[in-house]
Amino acid sequence: MTVSQEKDRVLIFDTTLRDGEQSPGASMTLEEKIQVAELLDEMGVDIIEAGFPAASNGDFEAVSEIAKRVKRATVAGLARAASRDIDRAGEAVKHAERGRIHTFISTSPLHMKYKLQMEPETVYEKIIESVSRARSLVDDVEWSPEDGTRTDHDFLCRCVEAAINAGATTINIPDTVGYMVPEEYQALFAMVKERVPNSDKAVFSVHCHDDLGLAVANSLAGVAGGARQIECTINGLGERAGNAALEEIVMAIRTRGDRLSYETSINPQYLMRASKLVSAVSAFPVQYNKAIVGKNAFAHESGIHQDGMLKNAETYEIMRPEDVGVKSTSLVMGKHSGRHAFREKLVELGYELGENALEDAFRRFKDLADKKKHIFDEDIDALVEDEVSAASEVVKVIALTVIAGTGGPQKAIITLDMDGHHVTKEESGDGPVDATFNAIKALMPHEATLSLYQVHAVTEGTDAQADVSVRLEEDGKMVTGRSADTDTMVASARAYVSALNKLVTRREKSAPHAVGV
Structure with a gap:
């Protein structure tokens, strides 16, 4: 691969098992996480963020087990800027072919004041301390300034430079609250890469949330600004409005190669399979009109x-x-x-x-x-x-009105087309079907016996068509009429008339001069 081609390669960092699982109600079992991780590895994901090892014993076990099983991808564990978190993450990924510790701390004025209750200088020192500790455990360290897009630019550049000097090999500048617009995010990366003197020693990464529906657009804009790693999730799963959707990013790059001159290692033929798996294990349905993997996408x-x-x-x-x-x-x-x-x-x-x-x-x-x-x-x-069936019938149902319920006799008013003439009859009966059949029999007198009346739904749902079969028996011979309609009574009337039409045809064949039914 040439140097220029290498520069155009975009790494796909999947955080479905960490950020995606943080969606309320989206927790996965160990077996489900392993299943997802193995599929992500098979489809070509470069880095799998398998979890937050310090969060719970279950998360530690999941990251550790995934680290042992994944063959190609780098396996990352998330850690706050605390020694215990970093050590726990290092322990979890130590068996990986390629392990990474991803450590972070907030850098925006809002987060530092209200969330961390720390002064900027203390945060700065924590960055150097945490990245250095992570680098002593693994060779691959990623650092993120949480709420980086709302961080003062001077302070952001200073922190990025310090993190790289301390050993960070990847710098992620996340749009933690989905606040950015594409042009702004692109300019942010261009600015940081230009102002930070050692920026060439690290890969820059985007991590966008979808609070304004701009996660994918912002991610691609960040790449245009110089980032070469995209953090995303299957189906856009994630906290609040979710993350940038992996399948949308991959197919945008693949489809619009004329404007997006990048490439990924993802085999796109796995995208639908991955979408269905993540939807199943997270119990988060995919909206029908979801791009790429929605039921209506094609x-x-x-x-x-x-x-x-x-x-x-x-x-x-x-x-x-x-x-x-x-x-x-x-x-x-x-x-x-x-x-x-x-x-x-x-x-x-x-x-x-x-x-x-x-x-x-x-x-x-x-x-x-x-x-x-x-x-x-x-x-x-x-x-x-x-x-x-209706095309060959002499008599056809034109209209039907049925009066039914618990408050009185059931009635049916039916209009038939008989040899081009419309005739109408009203009859009552023991239920709406009996009333309907009585009205038909009054217009088409016969002595046949009803030996079968059967109704079943053609498909599921309350608006399903009713498929009605009617079998009449006369002189030891049987005929069957069938019809379907969303109105069960209309289908019943048509099926009954269809059977009677067949009786007429049969009689005419056996007695050419017979008249009537």
Whole structure:
């Protein structure tokens, strides 16, 4: 690798197991932490901050065990500027192939006065003392001025110079409270690197929180200002509004290489897998519209978008889903979908409809989509099968009104299309289904016996379509009608009429001159 290429390499420091786990409710077991660490190592993370060893025996054990198992990545343990913390971190990472102690102390006027209750000179001395102690235990020491972005610039430069002189090999200037805007953060790094005389002896790092939604933008701006390490977490997990999301940083660099002339060691095909694992072990769901790894990141429902995607994926996708470990683009069927996408979905499901049948099916699909939030493949199966069945029927359900409840007799008013004429009938019954079937029987008299009435949900949820099957038996022969609708009573009426239509067809075949049912 050439010197220029080396300068363009950006190290990925993952702190999911430390800063990410500090999210309220996101605690992980030892086994879960090991599982995440091994995946991070496999995907190419350069530094894994495995925990805060002095915080608890559990954290110490996790860092120690991860240090023993990780093969490629550097394993870091966090420590405050206190001898006990630093010694504990050194003990935890001593078995790592590459161990790092990451020590920190607050440097902003606000933090020094109210949090530490220490004078700046005392803080300055603590920096030299803590970094020197850490360097006596490991060769790789990172130092961070907590709330560094709100620190006086003169004092910040003085502290950075002292930390490097004491042995720090990485200097992280964190935007602890997510206060920065990109131009400001970039200028901060440029200023520190220019003013600190020994800045060339350390790698500079960014660590951004997302309180204003700028963590990823700020991280990339810091790199533009001279930083060559980015601290981030899977899914942006972290305290308050979270940290910069690793997957967004990696794919921004990869996708916009024309403007971001850097590279990372991350294999992006692990990103979705890592996202799902961290979501599962932390019990923090990933929002549907989350960049890169959200459920909708490669999903399209708008008819205009779907049409473009079917013609050329680059019309609406700036990266390939398989590049981040997603199997394929998803054309989500919903009320915004167009004919092109609907036709493609039918082909995918194995249906080939003529233009008229396609138009009828598409119309019913749109009607269904207005009633249901989510349209599943099973919904479309039921819809098309219902359409194909209805196409050959002589009698069709036009309208149905049902009056039901505990306060009186149940009634049904149904309108049927019979040979092009609309006829309506009202009947009562023992329940809404019985009333509906009685009204249909009054319009289509028959002696068939109802041997089966069955309802099941096509998909899950309260807005699921009801798939109704009706079986009628006459003279030892049986016919079955089936229909699906989000309204169970409408599906029941259509299924019953469908079965009766089949009885009519069967009678006409066996007795050509018979009239009626």
